[in-house]
Amino acid sequence: MTGRKFLIGGNWKMNGSKALVDTLVTGLNNATWNTDEIEVVIAPPAPYLDLVRSKAKKEVNVSAQNIYFEKKGAYTGENSSEFLKDLGINWTIIGHSERREIFKESDEVTAKKVAFALAEGLSVIACVGEKLEEREANQTTEVVFRQLKAIAAVLKPSEWTNVVVAYEPVWAIGTGKVATPQQAQDVHHEIRTWLAANVSAEVAQATRILYGGSVGAKNSGELQKEVDIDGFLIGGASLTGDFVTIINTRASA
Numbered sequence: 001m002t003g004r005k006f007l008i009g010g011n012w013k014m015n016g017s018k019a020l021v022d023t024l025v026t027g028l029n030n031a032t033w034n035t036d037e038i039e040v041v042i043a044p045p046a047p048y049l050d051l052v053r054s055k056a057k058k059e060v061n062v063s064a065q066n067i068y069f070e071k072k073g074a075y076t077g078e079n080s081s082e083f084l085k086d087l088g089i090n091w092t093i094i095g096h097s098e099r100r101e102i103f104k105e106s107d108e109v110t111a112k113k114v115a116f117a118l119a120e121g122l123s124v125i126a127c128v129g130e131k132l133e134e135r136e137a138n139q140t141t142e143v144v145f146r147q148l149k150a151i152a153a154v155l156k157p158s159e160w161t162n163v164v165v166a167y168e169p170v171w172a173i174g175t176g177k178v179a180t181p182q183q184a185q186d187v188h189h190e191i192r193t194w195l196a197a198n199v200s201a202e203v204a205q206a207t208r209i210l211y212g213g214s215v216g217a218k219n220s221g222e223l224q225k226e227v228d229i230d231g232f233l234i235g236g237a238s239l240t241g242d243f244v245t246i247i248n249t250r251a252s253a
């Protein structure tokens, strides 16, 4: 037993509709799991956050997919921690590879957002992960450590309590190419070792490290057996009945 509560996260990305909210939330509301052992967090698109929060039972945590590092003002198109708190939402994803790649968010901007979200009282799923060419050049840990270092540089050790790290190798996202349990475990172990050396042994032991990248009902059972895999961040499969199947697979493990 690791003592870390398994976290199953669903990142809907830019997908959804009122009808899909109804289907997915109804599915989750009808599912049951032991909240001492499993934490469920879903991240719908910002315009649906309020609807999801109002429909979902309290055992379902709701998360934003991103926020800005200012509370309000002339930042057209951005989302604020204040909006989230107003809606009763206390999680956000930060630094997803799609933010880093498509929207050119640097390690420093990502770190600033993580620190801001924590200061605002939100819990954060902070994403890290290497691209295919970086893995092929044996730079996986170098890249992941660089991303972690930027975050650790702006956090007090005590703030890690509200941080969950998601390791999402970019080559496995949306590609159907899932990392093998061993590949994922190896990087998760490296991340935990890095946290022990650079933050503290306590933080390394307590911090949950999620795997993300083509997780589905067919592979979650094998991945969850790995000792350093403390949950999943699920994209495509979180938009289907697979998400509840993954929760059930964990609940019956």
Ligand SMILES: O=C(CO)COP(=O)(O)O
Pocket (backbone or CB within 6 Å): 011, 096, 168, 172, 173, 174, 175, 176, 212, 213, 214, 215, 233, 234, 235, 236, 237
């Ligand atoms: O990016 C992801 C979750 O944040 C993973 O997406 P897929 O599960 O669709 O590969």
